[in-house]
Amino acid sequence: MKWSDYSKLIKLRLTFLVTFSASISFLIGSMANNHxxxxxxxxxxxxxxxxxxxxxxTSAANGFNEIIEKDLDKLMKRTMDRPLPSGKMTNGQALVLSLGMGMAGTYLLGSLNLLTGLLSVFSILLYAFVYTPLKRESPIAVFVGAIPGALPPLIGYVAAQQHGRIDEIALILFAIQFVWQFPHFWAIAWVLDDDYKLAGFRLLPTGNRNLGSAVITFIFTLILVPVSLLPTIYHYGGYYVGAVSLTCSVIFLYQAYNLLRTQQIEAARKLMFGSFMYLPIVQLMFLFDFIGK
Structure with a gap:
């Protein structure tokens, strides 16, 4: 098995982004609760x-996802070269790898505290075995998937504490990533809608590229503006993090407005790339605010 096959199985770029989010939240949690x-x-x-x-x-959850969707991945241009649909890896190999990674990862996270381990198991189960099959049934899958998608910062924050607990800062970190996922994922779904429909995935809010989907995407991006200011509103962050978060949110909102105005794939692509920049900037600014105290 080549490294390229393994990296596609675990969706390396997505896994890196998820791990980055959790690692930043760990640092925030360390400084916030342990002084x-x-x-x-x-x-x-x-x-x-x-x-x-x-x-x-995260790699295990992605591996289980690809095992379940192997036959569907064969139908989509962007996924047909993944190791399972292309025949470069067997289901058995992928299952052993995913189980091994899941058990090892859960053990490591559980060694930090019990709640961190339980949350990690919950995230795997919800993502792989609830969200994944739901993608073909209803656009509600995006709402379900947003829960495990928002757990990494919560897990990272809880992992920083010896006994593990969920407080206001943990919920704020969860809320920002939870709401962010809707414009992020719907922008991706808009760009890839033709490919997704080859596999029967219904991921846009209305099921199609139309005004309704654009309006709903814009509304959730608008909701993100006050949510991103929660650290400052609740006095966990200062005016610097508030100013940067507000600036990023307004830029993000403008990109969503362009999608609403034009309903074009290019506008959705710009919103998608904007989402890749938005989250790490806001999370890093929250961290830097704690460092500066």
């Missing part, structure tokens, strides 16, 4: 455990 000083007060061994464990758990 840790930057560099010296953070448990870097646990941070590495989180990164490795989070990477493995």
């Amino acid at each position: 840790a000083h930057w560099v010296n007060g953070i448990n870097w061994v646990n941070w590495v455990k989180l990164i490795i464990g989070g990477f493995l758990v």
Whole structure:
């Protein structure tokens, strides 16, 4: 098996983004609850455990997803070269790899605290065995998928605490990523709608590229504006993180407005790339705000 096949099985770029989100939230959680000083007060061994464990758990969930969707991936141009539909890897090999990564990742995350381990198991089950089959049934799949999709920052934050608990900051981190996923994913679905429909996926809000889907995407991007300001509103973040978050949200909203105005694939593509930039900038600014205190 080649590295390229393994990277496609685990959806490497997506897995990296998820792990990055969890790792930043771990640092925020360390400084917020343990009053840790930057560099010296953070448990870097646990941070590495989180990164490795989070990477493995996310990889396992993606592996299970591809096993379930093997026959559907054969139908779509962007996925037909993945290792399972292309025959470069067997279902058995993928299953062993995914089970191994899932167990190893859950063990590592569970060693940080029990809640972190339980949340990681929940994320795998919800993503692979609820969201994945639901994608062909109804656009509601996006709402279901947004839950495991928003768990990484929550898991990272909880992992930073010895006993693990969910507080307001954890919920704020979850809320930002939860709401962000809707314009992010619908922009992707708009760009790839023709390909998705080859496999019977119904992921746009109305099921089609039309005004209704564009309006709903715009509304959720609008909701993201006040949600992104929650760190400042609740005094966990200062005016710098508030200003940057507001600026990013307004730019993101403008991109969603262009999709609403034109209903063109190119506008959706710009919104999609904007979403890739939005989340890490907002999360990093929240972290830098804690570092500056």
